[in-house]
Amino acid sequence: MKKTSALLLLVFAFIFLQAQNTYYPQAFFDKKLAQDMIGYGKSTIEGIASTKQKNNWGIKPLLGEKHYAPKGTVVLLFPVTPYFDEFYKMRKKYENKKTTVYMSEEAFKYRIEVLTDDHGRFKFEKLKPGKYYLETIVNFTATASYQKQTGQSDAYNAYGGYLYSTPIYQTFFYGYSAGNRESKFVEIKQDGELKEINL
Secondary structure, eight states: OHHHHHHHHHHHHHHHHHHOEEEOOOSOOOHHHHHHHTSOOSEEEEEEOEEEOOOTTSOOOTTOOEEEOOTTOEEEEEEOOHHHHHHHHHHHHHOBTTEEEOOOHHHHHSOEEEEOOTTSEEEEEEEOSEEEEEEEEEEEEEEEEEEEEEEEEEEEOTTSOEEEEEEEEEEEEEEEEEEEEEEEEEEEOSTTOEEEEEO
């Protein structure tokens, strides 16, 4: 019995691992280039990080309520190197519930991090001209609803004969926690430039 249980555990583990695909970019990572791209400059990127609750189709409504990033939310900035460009294209093409695309540990080191304030604002200072990618995960609490039949209304004719029933539904609301990835490419063309964005 123990041998059978162990065998089943190994089979399920194998199936799970097969279902989880992991990809890494194959492009050469030039750390000297990345280091130079996030070197000292006189430019600034600042803005507000926010998100919207997705609807049942996974789309953020244009007029939906904004949820601003809580204080202390990490905003990442990466230089858009050829390596990063491949990573982003791969993630956009392949990533789903069963597939994850990662950067190498070395490439991930070449980034700048800042934290949001009470209003979801953030600021990257002393940047050089160049192309950057900004990303954050905005966590928020949202409200959703569902309907449940709680009874029925019966209709009868003048002689007391049953005609039909109409279900009675009640709407119930509940709160849940969620998080959305928000990102944007930003290009600084001249040193000393100030870019204001909504992430």
